[in-house]
Amino acid sequence: MGRQKSYYELLKHPKWQKKRLEILNEHNFECEDCGADDKSLQIHHSYYEKGLLPWEYPNESLHCLCEDCHRQAQDWLTLLHRQIGRLELGQIEDLLGYAMAIEAGNYPMITFEVHSYGVAEGVADAYHLKAEEVIDALNEGQIDGYKLDAMQHIKHGGRDWLCGICGTSASRLFLDQTRGDDNPYQSLQEHAINDHGLDRQAVEESYHSRRLDGRAVVDGQVWMRLSD
Numbered sequence: 001m002g003r004q005k006s007y008y009e010l011l012k013h014p015k016w017q018k019k020r021l022e023i024l025n026e027h028n029f030e031c032e033d034c035g036a037d038d039k040s041l042q043i044h045h046s047y048y049e050k051g052l053l054p055w056e057y058p059n060e061s062l063h064c065l066c067e068d069c070h071r072q073a074q075d076w077l078t079l080l081h082r083q084i085g086r087l088e089l090g091q092i093e094d095l096l097g098y099a100m101a102i103e104a105g106n107y108p109m110i111t112f113e114v115h116s117y118g119v120a121e122g123v124a125d126a127y128h129l130k131a132e133e134v135i136d137a138l139n140e141g142q143i144d145g146y147k148l149d150a151m152q153h154i155k156h157g158g159r160d161w162l163c164g165i166c167g168t169s170a171s172r173l174f175l176d177q178t179r180g181d182d183n184p185y186q187s188l189q190e191h192a193i194n195d196h197g198l199d200r201q202a203v204e205e206s207y208h209s210r211r212l213d214g215r216a217v218v219d220g221q222v223w224m225r226l227s228d
């Protein structure tokens with residue numbers, strides 16, 4: 001009981017109050033799962049680590065949830081933990097990779113480390129690739145969602161952004177580039193500028209219209225479009 005009380009005390013700490021407010025603000029005071037803004041909101045710690053104080057967790061591990069979703073999240077975590085406990089070590093490794101790949105889908109710009117062959121297998125599973133393909137694509141042991149996505153597109157097709165002028169896929173341009181582009185969209189922009197001679201500023205300005213129209217145009221030339 002003594003320990004529980006001290007945890008409760010910690011949640012009254014000004015540093016926790018500050019962190020809590022930060023997370024609530026990040027989510028506009030809405031439950032990030034069901035979107036409720038009229039229920040009491042709680043900050044869910046998605047895991048606990050020995051020695052960490054409540055406000056020392058990274059923001060992405062703290063979730064802004066209504067009380068109902070918070071209870072649901074805790075139930076799922078309990079079930080997940082029990083289920084993981086039944087697996088063999090190698091299967092847990094796969095699962096770790098798979099979970100990293102899911103996060104990469106949410107935040108493609110974040111690079112993450114592929115620690116082992118087993119983890120690579122899990123990542124590969126999520127993107128319908130082979131572990132060897134993931135390993136070959138690592139850069140100093142790391143990879144991000146943009147690269148995995150591009151590899152999946154090239155291997156299996158699916159909707160992709162294309163150069164509207166010559167039809168080359170953004171994924172292909174991204175995988176082939178050596179400039180160090182951050183993502184396929186950037187590679188497509190560089191392609192339009194360097195290979196088709198479009199004006200850089202006009203390309204960058206028109207880029208934002210793609211979200212509405214599924215294409216971006218400069219001087220009547222569609223330089224970026226979504227594949228059918």
Ligand SMILES: [Zn+2]
Pocket residue numbers: 031032033034035036065066067068069070
């Ligand atoms: Zn909710």
Ligand SMILES: [Zn+2]
Pocket residue numbers: 163164165166167168191195196
């Ligand atoms: Zn082109």
